[in-house]
Amino acid sequence: MGSTLEGVLEGYLTALKYERRVSSHTLIAYRRDLQRWIAHCRRVGIDRWDGLDEGTIRQYVGERRREGISARTLQRELSALRSLFDYLLKHRLAEDNPARRVRPPKSLRSLPETLSVDEAGALLNEAPKSVFEIRDRAMWELFYSSGLRLGELVALDVTDLDLSEAMLRVRGGKGGKDRILPVGRLAREAIEAWLKGRASWVAMDENALFVNRRGKRMTGRGVQLRLSEWGRRLGFDRPLFPHLLRHSFASHLLEASGDLRAVQELLGHADIATTQIYTHLDFQHLAKVYDQAHPRAKRRK
Structure with missing residues (x-):
């Protein structure tokens, strides 16, 4: 040294x-x-x-x-x-x-940008018109279904998937940690559709789940460019990027479940404080829950 x-x-x-x-x-x-x-x-x-x-x-x-x-x-x-x-x-x-x-200067912590549920549906429900759009849709579904990081998605091998059990293994995620993640029904269907087309494009010795036109593993930059292109074509009023889908996965799941610890595990966050940034739930929703549940807040009929 x-x-x-x-x-x-x-x-x-x-x-x-x-x-x-x-x-x-x-x-x-x-x-x-x-x-x-x-x-x-x-x-x-x-x-x-x-x-x-x-x-x-x-x-x-x-x-x-x-x-x-x-x-x-x-x-x-x-x-x-x-x-x-x-x-x-x-x-x-x-x-x-x-x-x-030496203390670093403080910064205002900005909330992560997310898609609305309707926006996510507009992206994921778009019918693919080619084998590579089938691949793209499988990638977007997997981002949104399982909350993957970009590096985790491009590192996936076919053998990391177990579609019969609706799960996948992320190997060597952030901090070198592996984790098991569920795969939703629509994501499984999209992946199955891609695997049928993948066979005619993949190089003989390539294990990557997602490959490019040369039959080699997709790069992170390649995924970013494809998602950006989809956003422009579908008329989104802002750029689309892979982490936007991860943020949307976390935000939508937390809003529906309220289970911060489960979302932390799914995202692979070492510190729950990192996950807490997704707790920007809609205040009206919280107020409604409060009115219905708190014994001193329930309105008389």
């Missing part, structure tokens, strides 16, 4: 990949954020991570704020630095974690 800024960074990223089994998207994000810290160290004449102190970290945060960088981005960059210093402490390459004494 090298002692230079870059050498330590590569050792840390290797540990993330093989020990913590983080996704490729997470690795890219960590590399990008920590390379910004390296650039800052170079500007102020620091050539080792243990030369980075609390004052220098605060200087960086202040500069980024003046550049108009969002509080959320700075929270992420500080989190990456704290995690790196934990790694340095573990390997005795530092004696302190100065990033833990």
